[in-house]
Amino acid sequence: MTNSDIMRHRLRNQLLGGSSHTSAATVVQWMGCVQADDYAAAKRSISARLLAPxxxxTDRLVNEGQLRRSFLLKPLxxxxxAADNVRIQPFTLSGVQQAGRRLHRMLGIDAALLRQSRRQLETALRDGQQLTRTQLTPLLGLSPQDLRMPFLLMDAELEGVICNGPLAGKTFTYQLQSHWPMNYDAALALWLLTDRYFRSRGPAxxxxxxxxxxxxVPQGKKGIAMARLAYQVVDGEAYWYAADMEVTAPVIRSMKELPKDGEFRITYDG
Structure with a gap:
């Protein structure tokens, strides 16, 4: 396997060298997750991976609750x-919260403010209310320019108080979380993350x-062992991929232009 082969495998596995997927749900499931800090860019990334862009x-699936906007892996x-979120987020939760706390310290967010904001959000969103961040901000006594607001919302999401609701135009709403899983299978979550990543982004x-x-790193190694991946060494580094991947490098006849923060550009560490 050469560096050129690796690139062509990655294009195919990321569904950029041709796709049979007809729904955003199956694209997102195949990818594990799609970064959505910029929702419009996330939709373009999904379109690039659909048979008929x-x-x-995506909008319909978000509104129906089949796709969730979640802080699954990082504070982004x-x-x-929805099915993968329930199975994976409890496993990754502590790591995301730890990363979030570092940002809290920079912004002067303390435990008392977090508790207060959770109570205020529960009050504002009771009786089935679905409100945007702009609508919620004054209800928490904050100004529109207050940089703490998105971090208070993220904390409430990670604590299982709120989740995204349907879109209001192009803007996400928030609603109370109806169910927060207390028990989960850590081994299944790690296997899912590993399998999703290397099937859709390998060799990596x-x-x-x-x-x-x-x-x-120890968790990553454990996941690779659990998923029973295959690998090849290229330029002294091991590149892992699903054991049933066709190792003959595919022919890529066309490429699709992606947004600057598309999955292909942010998936690999250098």
């Missing part, structure tokens, strides 16, 4: 299927996976 059903929102290195997932 003009039939992108991503689109994930261990530190690519760790950088993408936010897991520790």
């Amino acid at each position: 003009r039939y992108n059903d 929102p991503a689109l994930v299927t 290195r261990l530190h690519d996976f760790v950088a993408w997932s936010g897991l520790s």
